[in-house]
Amino acid sequence: MAQKKRAKKRKTKKQQKQQEKLMLVGVGLLFVLFSIFGFFHLGFLGTLIANGFRIVGGNTYQFLSVALAAYGVWLAIKTTDARFKSIRRVIGCVLVYFGLLIILHAQIFSNVVGEQANIFQTTWMTLLGDIRRSQVTQNVGGGMIGAMLYGATYFLVSQIGSYIIAVLLMLIGAFLFSQMSSHELVEHLQVAGDKLQRLLEGSPEKQAEREARKAERAAEKQAAKEAKKEAERAAVMAEIKEKNQVRPMTEDEKSAKEQQMQAPADFEPEQLSFVPIDHFQELPQAAGPEAAQAPHPAGNKPGPSKKVNEDGEILDDDGEVLEFEISEEAENRDYELPSAQLLDSIPSTDQSSEYKKIEQNIGVLETTFQSFGVDAKVVKASLGPAVTKFEVQPAVGVKVSKIVGLTDDIALALAAKDVRMEAPIPGKSLIGIEVPNSAVSMVSFREVIEAQPDHPDKLLEV
Incomplete structure (x- = not known):
């Protein structure tokens, strides 16, 4: 009886192992199937799975679907749980993923933060709306994990600080995933810096060529600028000439003008028009004793000098102050104002700038x-x-x-x-x-x- 009991126990353990393997294969295939449904959000179930991934990782739900499918394939083939040899690489991948979620959420919800809204609640309401409508349409950034990380970083170090923290997380994650030591990292950075410096500087010949090309481009740019200025100046001058109707004389016009000036005057007296003398208005004679006296000829001697008192007033022979009456000059209706063409025109100043x-x-x-x-x-x-x-x-x-x-x-x-x-x-x-x-x-x-x-x-x- 004891031997039969031992045989029954060995058979039970073997069956249990087979059942565990079959279960792992089934779970792996189920994970792969769910991942396909969620990746392409096929039907109601696929949309529901996709929204479930979006709750966790937001717009990276397809990446999560691929990761779940890879894990399912591992379970189906290896028939054992996945065991990571290096926890450092796992942490590195997680940090890179968290940095990506922060960046996605910062890009989508930066305007909402400016309005003092609740990031966590806004993200959840957006996801809930897609779940109720059975759709995958709204942009939810980094999902609920991204909302939590971005809300914390924005509160602590604002928008720009969130981007800086996200980049630092990704760099630290890449460093952890590479499994390099700090000494190796410093050496790699020094080598990369030297290569970059050599690339920027180049050989002396290439540097001289770059300087020559730079000077040539600067000269072309300056020439184009000068040509543009000349064109603008020519356009302004053309507009000024057109406005003032200024046109240079041709050679034929100059020769005809000179011949006209050198030719003798040819006219007939009958062609002249005369104005009758009665057409002019007589001007009143100036009143006073000096009005009747004619001016002395140039050869005659001047008359006796006038007496002047202390105030500078002229006195007559009796010692009384002479009074002069100056009448207002009458308007000459035959006077015509000269034309403005007699005045020279001054070229206009260029004020186009x-x-x-x-x-x-x-x-x-x-x-x-x-x-x-x-x-x-x-x-x-x-x-x-x-x-x-x-x-x-x-x-x-x-x-x-x-x-x-x-x-x-x-x-x-x-x-x-x-x-x-x-x-x-x-x-x-x-x-x-x-x-x-x-x-x-x-x-x-x-x-x-x-x-x-x-x-x-x-x-x-x-």
């Missing part, structure tokens, strides 16, 4: 107003010969004195020598800011005359 500066100054002004808490905007800019006038419209409730008080700050922001305020502009609900131009354009008297409107009744009014 001022337009770009005006756009920059508009942005600087609005930025300055915003930095000092003044709600105002630039509505118009007028380029003048010497200054540019910016018209600023303040918002309702903004005091004019608040803008005027920023005169020095505006001058500093614009890097201008002086800034003049016109607050407000007469006839407008705007404030004027005058800023000196870099290029001053000269204004000729001819331009002033031609720019004035016609006054038929007031010909001499400017």
Whole structure:
């Protein structure tokens, strides 16, 4: 009876081992099957498995599916539990994975953190919404593990610090996985630094070639810049000539002009037109005793000298002060003002560069107003010969004195020598800011005359 009992025990242990192997094979195949369903989220079950992986690792659920499938294949083939020979490599892989989860979560939820939201709760609600809809659509970053790690790092060292910690975790994990010692790591870093330095410096010949290419590119860039300036200058001058209708004389026109000037005058007296003498208006004679006296000829001797009192007044023979009546000169209706063509025109100064500066100054002004808490905007800019006038419209409730008080700050922001305020502009609900131009354009008297409107009744009014 005792021998039968021993045989029965040996048979039971063997069966148990076979059952354990079959169980491991079945579990491994089941893991592989679940991984395939989750990787491709096939049907309801595949979507549910994928969302389960997403709860753990977020957007890395496919990586977790592959890892689970690899573990299932190991169980099915080896029929034994996976045993890691080096715990250091396992820790290294985990650290690299944690760093990746932090980066994924920081990229997705950085704006949400700025709104003071709960990262953990937001991630969970997003995952729960996909689970209820049986979908895999929302971007959940690093899942719940990523939310926990990112929430902690953001609270401790802010957004940039979270990225730094994630990179450090990945570097430390790579170092642990490589199983290098600290001494070997230092040696590898020194070798890599030397290679990088040699790569950057190169041989003297290559360095000279790089310097030559750099100088050539700089020369080409400078030439292109000069050509662009010449083209802009030519365009401005063409516009000025077209505006002023300036056209150089041809050789034929010059020769014809010289012949016309050298030819004798050829005219007939009948062709001349004369104005009758009665057409002119007689001017009144000056009153007083000196009016009747004719001027002395050049050869005659002057008359007796006049007497002058202490006040410098002229006295007559009786010792009385002479009084003169000066009548107002009558208007000569036949006088015509000369044409403005008699005046020389001055070439206009190139102020094309001022337009770009005006756009920059508009942005600087609005930025300055915003930095000092003044709600105002630039509505118009007028380029003048010497200054540019910016018209600023303040918002309702903004005091004019608040803008005027920023005169020095505006001058500093614009890097201008002086800034003049016109607050407000007469006839407008705007404030004027005058800023000196870099290029001053000269204004000729001819331009002033031609720019004035016609006054038929007031010909001499400017």
